[in-house]
Structures are given as structure tokens and as C-alpha cells.
Amino acid sequence: MTLPADGETFDFLIVGAGISGIGAAHYLRERFPESRFALLDALEGFGGTWWTHRYPGARSDSDLYTYGYGFKPWRGRSIAMADEIRAYLGEVIEEDGLAPHIHYGHQVSAANWSSADRCWTLQVTRTGSGETLTLATRFLWMCSGYYDHAQGYTPPWPGLRDFQGQMVHPQHWPQDLDCSGKRVVVIGSGATAATLIPALAGQVEHITMLQRSPTFFSAQPWSHELEAPLRALDLPDEWMHEILKRAHLARSAEVVRMSFEHPQELRAYLIDQIRGHLPEGFDVDRHFNPSYRPWQQRVALVPEGDLFAAIRSGKASVVTDTIERFDATGIQLTGGQHLDADIIVTATGFNLKLFGGVPFNLDGEPVDFTRHVTYRGVMIEGVPNMAYLQGYFRSSWTLRVDLACELICRIVKHMYQQGRTVVVPTIAGEDAGMPRRPWIEPENFNAGYVMRAQERMYRQGDRHPWRHDLEYDEERAILPAVHPGESALAYR
Template identity: 65%
Template sequence: MTIVEPRPAPIGTEHVDVLVVGAGISGIGAAYHLRERFPEKSFTILDALDGPGGTWWTHRFPGARSDSDLHTFGYRFKPWRGPTIATAGEILSYLDEVIEENDLRGRIRHGHRVTAASWSSADQLWTVEVTRVDTGEQLHLTTGFLWMCQGYYRHDQGYVPSWPGTDRFRGTVVHPQRWPEDLDHAGKRVVVIGSGATAATLIPALAPTAAHVTMLQRSPTFFLARPRTHELATTLRALDVPEEWTHEILRRAHIAQGAELTRMSFESPDELRKFLVEEMRAMLPEGFDVDRHFNPRYRPWQQRIAVVPEGDFFAALREGRASVVTDTIDTFTETGIRVASGEELEADIVVTATGFDLSLFGEIAFTVDDEPVDFTERVTYRGLMISGVPNMAYVFGYFRNSWTLRADLVSEFVCRLLAHMGEKDASTVVPELRPEDAGMPLRSWVDPQDFNAGYVMRSMDRMFRQGDREPWTHMHDYVEEREMLPAADLDDGLTYR
């Protein structure tokens, strides 16, 4: 047996019982649960950004808003009182309220980027290396438990494919994640490359003042128009129903609706496709080629269905302020983009709404007892811990349900796990394959037949794996997991020391 000697901590190293990485919706939720369940424990949240909110702090492009309803995207413990589909600013205000109401402001350190995390079995501690973004100063913290809430994509840059001719384009090229504050699109011809939720958000925000906006897509996306405020919310508030009740009723309504769409996507995909296409057809100009531009090749819900509040995206098309081109890019020109058909789309501004790059645990270098952790050789434990990595949990949300639904479930699980460790007087917990798991077939982290969005397919080679049995699987839907996680046996697949 190898004996690992304790190592002295760097001089001036600070220690906290729990270290949370990320001050977005996951990290703020984790802090709330820690404060409620373990008031005696010390914890700190580190975040590389200048303010709280994660995605909602990063996304400054025109019209930035939620793609999920806020009654499920909001926390279970704090009612959402605003419109069902909310702007980035409204979401940031909500998160600020959570921070203030629970005295979390002093626990968050902004501008602190975690670069490495090293576990010592001898010390039963993580040592975390941190860089001050503003000064470059190197800091160290130690912690008994590391909680990764950093989100799932790179905030500093988005995904942009390589296209010929971009160097000769005389206009402006911008990615939504890096939107310049001084970019003036009024009276300009704008081409938005991409057809996902970001494009559907940007286009109705740009169209009223731009000369024209063209959505250039390689392939179509499913869209679904929904009221900005759910009609049930309007009814309940008119009846002066307590906000806590309204919040819970609407959560259940949205969850039930989402579960039905998911069921149909597997059991009757043709019926669901027809429903979605006909819903879009009714909002598009007469004679519009719906099958070419809005009937995707993939099965409904094999990628996200983009929600369009009040059908504003379709209104821009009906009014002639925006148009759709479905084609591939041949080359950029001096004045725009030439597509494979030979048509040239003239542009002053090109927006590359082409998605993001998935980031595995914030690109942090992990080591366990001086051995680098190769996550491609590791297996997930219930989608929230990693085999062979002690005292570390992470949050990864749902594809088809709101991210926060799972963040809440993971927070409750981690708090239950920390309490269980206390009952066992254990300092370490690590997921380890059981004897019956020897030789277990390993699968990719996501089944492309289930979900095949671009950022998923691009990340397969650098992600952890999953098994073919519990507790080594993940990516269940909320309706299934809301029963599964709270009832999970904390002694199955976990070893305590």
C-alpha cells in the first residue's frame, strides 16, 4: 500500500469547510442550502466574473432573456413574481434578492479564477490554486469539500467555426457572448448565423431598428411560441392567491407540460413534429416554406425546443423586418456572405450565434495524490460526482427541463451527503465501482440518439463516461430524478473513510 505523506500548506493558505466554485444560479443555490442546513460550516464562493449570475452576467446582447419558464428556472425556495419568460436583467435582480435575503454577499469573491485543485489523501483536503483576475496574484485555499458550480460552457469566448474569407469582410463580426456595449446596429444590415435560442432572441430585438436582419441557418430548429406571462399566473394573481402557492402551482404546470412533450418525443415523435410545425406555420407569412426553414431533420426534443415569447421572432418575419436563409456558407466577401447557392447576403454586421464551447469543470487541472485526473477514464456517479475523485460534487442541469430544477436536487443531495458523513464521522467520501461493476460496459456521457446538440457532439472526446446501471448513469429527466435522487442509498457506490 502506498503511503501518502501530508504536505505543508502554502504559507498564508486560508481554509474553509466547503468551497463553491461559481456564483451563478447553481452556486448561489448551493450557498443557500449550505447556510440553511449547516450554519456552523464555513464556506466561500469563488467566481472569475465581476458579478454574480453566471450566464446572466455574461450575456449582454440585445434582448437577452430566459429560454425556460422562470417558475421552474427560479428556485423552489423563493417564489418567482415576474413574467414567465424573463429578461437577463430581471433574472439578475431575482438572484440579487436571494443573495441579500440570505446574507450571501460577503461569501462571494468575484474576479477569482480557480486554475488547479489538488487532493491529498493524507491531509484529507483539497488545495485550490486561485488567480486574481485583476492583479494576477496567486492565492491558495484548502477545503474539506469542493462543490463545482461553474456551469457548463466557457464564458470568455463562444464557439465560432472557421469560414473562408472572414479576414476580407469589411464589416463587424461579433459573437453574442462578447457583445460590445457601443455596437450600434440602427440602420445596419445584420446577418445572424445560427438558429437556436440566441438567434431567436436577438432577431426580434434587432429588427425594429436595423435596416434588415437575416437569419442564416445550416439547418432548422423547432420553435414554440408561448405567452410572456402564463395565463394561469394572470388568473391566480387576479384571485390574490399567495405568491408561494402561485409559484408551486405554476412549477407543477410547467413540469407536467414538459413531461408530456418529452413523452411524445419518444412515443409519438411524428405527432409532436406535426404539432410544432403547424404551430409555427400559423404564425408565418402566407406561402412561407415552412418545411425548408422550420422542419428539422432531428426528432423533436433531440435538441432543445426554442421558446419564443409572444411569437416575437415570427412577428419580425411577418412584418418583413427579418428573413430566413437555409444554406451553408461558401465564403465571406468584402460586403457580406456568399452561400452555397450563389446568393450573396449583404451585411454590415455579422453575428455568430453559433453556440458555445462546453467547459469540463472550468478547465481546472485536477490531481488526486499528485496524479492528474483524466476524466475521460472516469465514470459519473448519479451525474453529480466522479469515480475516484474524493469529496467533490458538481452540478450539471437538464437538457429538457430548467437547469435550476436539477441544481436544487443536487444541493439537497450534497447536503444529505455531508450530514451522512458527519453521522459516520467520516472525512472522505469517494465514488468507487462495486465488485459487481467489474467489466461494466462504459458509454459516452450522452447518448446522441437521446440528445445531439452541437456542443454535446463536439465535447464527446473530453468528457467523463457513464455506465449501464445505477448509480453510474445520468441525464435522467426531472420527473424521474425528483423521486430517484432523494431516495438514493448513500452507501451504494460510495466509500467513506
């Protein structure tokens, strides 16, 4: 692999080699085969989330027929393990010949736009050697997701330093950690906790899920019920992928619709669904009946009800309470109970990091993204020649990668066809006075990582094309119909 040279100029630079960056690179190879591009990633391998999260049992919490790219059929079961997903991404890299274009261990520390030069200049550090270099690009594509890969979120609990056992965040799981015969407490009740607990239950003395408040869960099979009869027909992979994608989309769209139109009926359905998986007399309403509306936070997927099977076996238990303080041997709860622990896992979520934490400057002036709004969730108003990728909250991330990449490539192609070199989303006319809304309205989606980051994020307007909090069912009709010559895009 040839490393980028100091001072080198590219047509496109992609920051991030996870599901977004690899998808963006595919579309660039397909739509602009003569372009010079590179992917930069601070991590030491591809995959992003799937490189960082290596805790026991790590798996998808979306089906892979919608999480897989539209251009590459998924061939496995609906729910996949992390290694299977990375293998799939590796196939894309190999089939598209992307490996020579990906540069790992390259941390972008600044992005500076020059109107005079009509390009971005990136300050980059090679994390292994500490060497710094400057790279230029005519178009910058931010595909770093929104995880802070360097530091997971851990609340500042009282007495945290007093605990004498081992404390682990799933984002930084030690590969040599031995939980055999240990008393383990997992703090948190989201998708990570629901994955870890059944993965560890067979080896620990006991494992406890400690939650401040409940999460909605849904027990689903590893494979969609249509998979087996369809495979018996020996259909082409492309047909299988499309049929099962549509089946999963129809199911999830109905659940999302119910979450807004009939939230109490959906609540009852989700709770009744898991009630039969739990021991008789289990206090379902206390431990599995959240205070928020279904899908106001993610519904955690439990393949074949494995979390509930661990509870039935007696090797796992659920405690709903708040933490008073940590001590040498475990956790003292507000309700009076003490949880003894050898290992405490803080499955308390992640820190959100806008655009990888890279500071942006336009002609020497720092960009305060909180003063800018999004353009259709793919570009930022007032920021030239820069696109970004962000997925959905309630649907698979990659569904939006496909739609957004198609739109961004159409915008760049239109710019070229017009003989222009710069495109910048620009608010004009009656839109100039529109209300500026939060990045995400809490009434729509109020997960902890979203609420903690609201004041650091860009904003959105109250109308198209300045909104981004749409569902896939809306955007799959809206985004393909966008004309790149619309008035919100200024070319020069």
C-alpha cells in the first residue's frame, strides 16, 4: 500500500472506513472511475463500530437484509455477529479494489477550506509514527459516524474509584478478560447489555443487569420466517436479498407507524411478547415497562429470546434501581440492596462526536456547527464541498448510506456538468427566517447519547430541504426525486 504523500491533492477524501466510508468509496468508484480518492481512518482496521466493539457476543441489532448494502446481497441469516459483518465489509473492499485507497492509523486533526484555492486542506497525523502531513482535496466526505471511538460514556458515580474489582466498558473490552466463575454486574439495559448477558451467562457464577429504568425489547428469530422456504427455491442471491429486505422493511415500518399512532397498543404488544419468555411471577411491569413511548428510544433486539433464557436459567437477574455509590466490593443501591461484584461492566452507552471531532475552518474562520442547519441530512448550510453520512435511528444505518450516496454523487456530477468547482447549500428567500430546531426533537427520539450532545450538534429547519429527522419510508421517495439544481444549492 502506498501511503499518501505530504502535500498530495485528491479529488475526494473520505474520512472513515466503516460502513459509511466503504459505501461512499463504492459509489465513487462506480460513478467517478477516473477520480483520485482515498479513505483515512484513525483506527487500525476497517469496520468502524465493528472494529471498536469486540465484546462477547457482539452482533447486529438490525437485520442484515436492510443493513447490508443495496449493491451487495447479504447471504447469511438475518441477525449477524460482528465478525460476519466485518467479513462482509471485507468482501466489498476486495471486490471493489478499495484496499490500496484505505489508509489506517491516519487521524485528521483539522479541515481548512480555502475559497481562493477552492479546496480543503486536511492536517493529518499518522498515529503509529506521529508523523504529520497535509493533504488537499476538492471534495471532502465525512463518514466517521458519530461514535467517539476513543472513549465510551461512563457517568460520574460516587465512589467509582473505591471499587477493587475490574471495571470494563464494552467499547474497550480486554480480549484476555476471564469472567469464569465471577460475579458480574452489567450497568445498562440497551442492546449491548442484552447481547453481553446471554453471551456470558454460561461461564459466570452470576450476572446481573442493573438498570436505572427499563428498555423495550423484542424477541425475534435469528432468521426471518421466509428465509427457509425462499432458500428452498434456490433463488438468485439478488432476489433473496430484495425479497427479505422488503419483508423486514414492511415489518419495521408497521412497528414505527404504531409507535406514533397507537403507542399504548404497541407497548402492550411488546410487553406481552416477552412475558411468556420469563419465569412465572417475574415482575415484568417493573423491569420491562419503560416510561417513554415505544421507539422514542431504540427497541433492543433479543434473538430467540436469549436474554430471557439466561434469566429463566437463574444465571442472570434484573435489578431496577439507582446507584447510591460504589464501594470496594460492588454497588450500593438507593433502595438498600448491595450488589456484590468481581467485574462491573459499564454498558452505559457512548459519547457522540460530531464529524470525528475535527475542527473546521472556512477561510481561517472557525465553523460553529450549532449556527448551521443541515441540507437534507447530507451537507451543511454554508459549508462548501463537504458531505457527510448519517443513518437512521429506527431503521438500518445503511439504508440511508445508499440513498445519501446516490444524492451526493448526483450533486457532484451536476457540478461537473455545469463547469463549476464549488457547491454550497445556501439558505435564501423565505427560508432565511425559518425557525432553527434542535438536531433531534426529544419528543421524536430521546436516547441518552442524543440528549447529551444536543448543544454540540448542527441544527435543522422546519421544512424541506433543511430537515433530516425523517424515516426511511419518507426518504426513499424524497431523496431520489431531489434535483441537484434545486435553489438551495449554489454552484460557482
